[in-house]
Amino acid sequence: MADEALFLLLHNEMVSGVYKSAEQGEVENGRCVTKLESMGFRVGQGLIERFTKDTARFKDELDIMKFICKDFWTTVFKKQIDNLRTNHQGIYVLQDNKFRLLIQLSAGKQYLEHASKYLAFTCGLIRGGLSNLGIKSIVTAEVSSMPACKFQVMIQKL
Amino acid sequence: MSRPAHKRPEYHKINKDLFVLTYGALVAQLCKDYEKDEDVNKYLDKMGYNIGTRLVEDFLARSCVRRCHSYSEIINIIAQVAFKMYLGITPSVTCHNSSRNEFSLILHKNPLAEFVEELPAGRSALCYCNLLCGIIRGALEMVHLAANVTFLQDRLKGDSVTEIGITFLKKLDEKKYRRKK
Numbered sequence: 001m002a003d004e005a006l007f008l009l010l011h012n013e014m015v016s017g018v019y020k021s022a023e024q025g026e027v028e029n030g031r032c033v034t035k036l037e038s039m040g041f042r043v044g045q046g047l048i049e050r051f052t053k054d055t056a057r058f059k060d061e062l063d064i065m066k067f068i069c070k071d072f073w074t075t076v077f078k079k080q081i082d083n084l085r086t087n088h089q090g091i092y093v094l095q096d097n098k099f100r101l102l103i104q105l106s107a108g109k110q111y112l113e114h115a116s117k118y119l120a121f122t123c124g125l126i127r128g129g130l131s132n133l134g135i136k137s138i139v140t141a142e143v144s145s146m147p148a149c150k151f152q153v154m155i156q157k158l
Numbered sequence: 159m160s161r162p163a164h165k166r167p168e169y170h171k172i173n174k175d176l177f178v179l180t181y182g183a184l185v186a187q188l189c190k191d192y193e194k195d196e197d198v199n200k201y202l203d204k205m206g207y208n209i210g211t212r213l214v215e216d217f218l219a220r221s222c223v224r225r226c227h228s229y230s231e232i233i234n235i236i237a238q239v240a241f242k243m244y245l246g247i248t249p250s251v252t253c254h255n256s257s258r259n260e261f262s263l264i265l266h267k268n269p270l271a272e273f274v275e276e277l278p279a280g281r282s283a284l285c286y287c288n289l290l291c292g293i294i295r296g297a298l299e300m301v302h303l304a305a306n307v308t309f310l311q312d313r314l315k316g317d318s319v320t321e322i323g324i325t326f327l328k329k330l331d332e333k334k335y336r337r338k339k
Contacts, residue, residue, distance in 0.1 A: 002174035002269065003244040005216045009209045010177065010289075014184055017205055039183040046179040046273075075173050 004078075011101060014039070015117050033120045040124020041131070048129040051075060061155065064133050065092050072129055090155040094126075095148065102147035115143040119151075126151060174246070178272055185286060195283035202285070206292020207299075214297035217243065229326050232303065233261045236294065236324075245269050249322075259327075265320040268313060277314050286314050290322065 018032045051072065058064045069081035073096070083095040101118045105111045119141035127139045130153070138154045188198045217223075221239055226232045230253060237249045247267050254260035270287045277284055285291075291307040298305045304327040311321035 002172060002177045002246060004172040005213060006209075006244050007172055007177040007180060009212055010180060010184070013205050013208055014180075016208075017201075035187060039180070039187055042183045042186070043176070043179045046182075047173075047175060050175055076176055078172065 008101070008104070011118075011121060012104075014121070032117075036117075036120035037124035037127070040121035041128035042124075043121075044125040044128025044130075045132045046128075047076070047125070048072070048132045052133070058133065061090075061135065062086070064130065064135060065094075065153070068126060068129060069094060076125065092153040092155070094151040094153065096151075097148045099147050099149040102143065102149060105146060107146050109146075112143065112146060115146060115149075116141070119143070119149060123151065126153060130155075174269060178269060181270055181289065182273060185284075189278065189281060189284070195281055195285075199283075199285045199288045202288035203292040203295075206289035206294075207296035208292075209289070210293035210296025210298075211300050213244070213293060214300045217297070229259055229261065232298075233263070233324065237263055240297075254323075260323070260325045262310060263322040263324065265322070268320045271314055271320075274314060282315070285309050285312065287312075287320070294322070294324065 015036065018035050052067075055067075058067065065084060065086070069084050073079065073081050077096070077100040079096075079098070079100075081094045082097045083093075085093045085095075099119075099122075101122065102115060105115065105118070123139040123141050127137055130137050130139075136156045138156065139151060140154075141149060141151045143149050185198070185202070188201055192198050192201065217240055221243065223235055223239060226235065230251075233251050237251050241263075242248050247265065247269060249263040249265045252262045252264065254262065268287065270290070274286060277286065287309070291309065295305055295307045298307075306323075306325040306327065308323050309321065310323040311317035311319055313320045
C-alpha cells in the first residue's frame with residue numbers, strides 16, 4: 001500500500017503542469033485533455049492486468065461493467081460507483097456522487113468550470129481498463145454539481 | 159487543547175500500483191514531450207518541489223513530529239517516519255562529513271521503480287525517480303531548511319543500491335531555539 005496523499009498531489013500536479021504549458025484555445029485544450037487521458041489509459045491497462053490476473057473470465061459486457069463499478073472503483077477510489085445505468089445498446093452511465101478527485105475542490109459552483117480537467121485522467125483509466133478486457137470504448141465525463149460526476153461509456157462494435 | 163484523534167493509518171492507504179503506474183505514465187509522457195534527459199529531470203524536480211511544499215503540511219498534521227534540533231534528527235524522521243508513511247519503506251541513513259550536514263538515504267527497495275527493468279534506450283542520463291528529490295527539497299524548504307537533494311547512486315543505472323544525497327545549506331541557529339524553549 002502507498003499513501004493516497006501522494007497520488008492525489010501527483011494527479012493535481014499533472015493536471016496543472018499539463019495546462020500551464022499550454023496556451024488558450026480550443027486546440028490546445030483538446031491536446032491537454034488527450035495527454036491526461038492517454039496517461040490514464042496506460043495506467044488503466046496496467047491496473048486491470050494486475051487486478052484480474054486471478055479472477056474468472058467475465059461472462060458478458062454487463063459483467064465487465066459491474067466489475068469496473070465495484071472492484072475496480074473500490075481499489076482506485078475506495079468506494080463503489082453509486083449508480084450504473086444502461087440503455088442495453090452499448091451506452092453505460094456511471095455516476096459517482098462523491099468523486100474522490102473532486103472532493104478537494106469547493107462543493108459550490110466556484111470551480112465548476114475547471115472540474116473537467118480533473119476527470120480526463122479517470123476517463124482514460126476506464127477506457128484503458130476496458131481495452132484490456134477486450135472492449136473498445138469512448139469515455140466522456142461531466143459534472144453538473146460538485147462533487148458528483150457522471151462517466152459515460154460508449155462501447156464501440158468492432 | 160487536545161490533539162485531534164488520528165484516523166486509522168489504513169484510512170489513507172491506496173493501492174500502491176495506482177501511484178507507481180501513474181508515475182510511470184507521467185515519466186513516459188515527459189520523455190515524449192522533451193528530447194533532453196536534463197529537461198525531463200528538471201521538470202520532475204520542479205513537479206516534486208510543488209508536491210513537497212504541500213505534502214509537508216499533510217505530514218505535520220498527521221504525525222506527532224515536533225521541532226527538530228539537529229540535522230541528523232531531521233534525517234532520521236524523514237527516513238523512519240515520512241518514507242514509511244508515504245511509501246511503506248524505511249531507508250538507511252549515513253552521515254558523510256564531520257560538520258554533519260551531508261547525509262545519504264539508502265533505498266534498498268525503490269517502490270517507484272518497481273515495474274521498471276531498465277531505462278529506455280537513449281535515456282541514460284534520466285533520473286527516473288527525480289520527483290523524490292523535489293519532494294524532499296520542497297518539504298524541507300517549507301520548514302525553513304534549505305537543502306540540496308540529488309541522486310548519488312541509482313539502481314536503474316547499474317548501481318547496487320539507490321542513494322539520495324541531502325546536503326543542508328545553512329547551519330541551524332542554535333541560540334534562536336534555545337531562547338524559545
